[in-house]
Amino acid sequence: MTTNLFLPEDLEDVSRTRKLAERDLKALHAVADWIKTFVARPHKDLGRAGPVCPFVPRAWERETLWLAPERIADRSVLDVVQLIKVYRKLFLNAQPIGGEDAIDKSIVVVFTDLSADRASDLFDRVLQDLGVPSYAEDGLVLGGFSETNEGAALYNPSFRPFTAPVPFLLIRHTVISDWKFFLDNEELLDLWARRHGESAVPALAEELRGLPWRARRD
Secondary structure: OOOOOEOHHHHHOHHHHOOOOHHHHHHHHHHHHHHHHHHOOEOOOOOOOOEOOOOHHHHHHHOOEEEEEEOOOOOOHHHHHHHHHHHHHHHHHOOOOOOHHHHHOEEEEEEOOOOHHHHHHHHHHHHHHHHHHHHHHHOEEEEEEOOOOOOOOOOOOOOOOOOOOOOEEEEEEOOHHHHHHOOOOHHHHHHHHHHHHHHHHHHHHHHHHOOHHHOOOO
């Protein structure tokens, strides 16, 4: 791993953070605190049981959740695309590479000098270049978070789980349950089906069994 990647607990270790600018450290703390107090916990408006992201508590416990500060205010979209490619490679080479524990790992690239107003457009353009290739080639999901992200929760359209205090891009492995996010994107849904193959069928069936479409109507 690179010295630019920090576990959340590293942020309390002066020997690890002494070379960070105050602005960068403050941004990392803000994101780490938001993940711990919001993403890793249940929420009454989420629309389902469990934490906002079910994988975060395990990643935090297993020390496979890393944060990385980056300044990109004066960099082009192409520069940011190349930067995320570097982190994508770091993610793929980070331990654990195989096994169940690998599913929980993630890298959070925190853009410490990026305004929330610019984040939405920048993330759209970066993901347009990297989103589908990352999924098709490596089974990776990339997602942008910021104060202006109005994306809704799957089970409650009034709940906004992507409004992070500092803009960041998340890199994680795909999981079978991602089909819910791909229903309106035929290209990604097709890639999802090809990647998960036969194992996708029982996953879909389990979800469909809980829906009311089979309920008896009088």
